[in-house]
Amino acid sequence: MADYFTQFSCLLDVGAPENAARALELYEADCADGAMEAKFSNGFFVSVPSQDSGNQLWIRDEGAGDPESVIRFVKICASEFSLSGHWGFQYSNMCSKPRLDGFGGGAHVLDLATGETIAWIDTEGWMAQTIADAGDKP
Helix, strand or coil: CCCEEEECEEEEECCCHHHHHHHHHHHHHHHHCCCCCCCCCCCCEEECCCCCCCCEEEEECCCCCCHHHHHHHHHHHHHHCCCCCEEEEEEEEEECCCCCCCCEEEEEEEECCCCCEEEEEEHHHHHHHHHHHCCCCC
8 A cells, every 4th residue: 555645844934033933822722623623733843943043934744744734824824923925835745655646746825915826836737737738648
């Protein structure tokens, strides 16, 4: 049996150490709600890197993650701390054994002020569409 998983590692600048501390509280409160009620805690881990000024959150998987959970958390932080500008992250889809559907990835970019998606890509869908547009079968 093959295991499928998604991996990522990214930073989110929340502007101040106080915001980073509050973001950790939001994350930990979500974890305490339990798996059935959690908005995002099952999909990633978050911490403040020790080498940083304390303004950034390190968001990462620890074995397998959920990009949609990351996006929900970042939108909450952006709203809570009035963040602006663009933010994005990349992820990879992997498989423990060679499988035709086991590898790929993607990226997602948000406008932090509005919470709107600026652009996203899924490599599996992109590849299939590019081949189809060329008139070939995938």
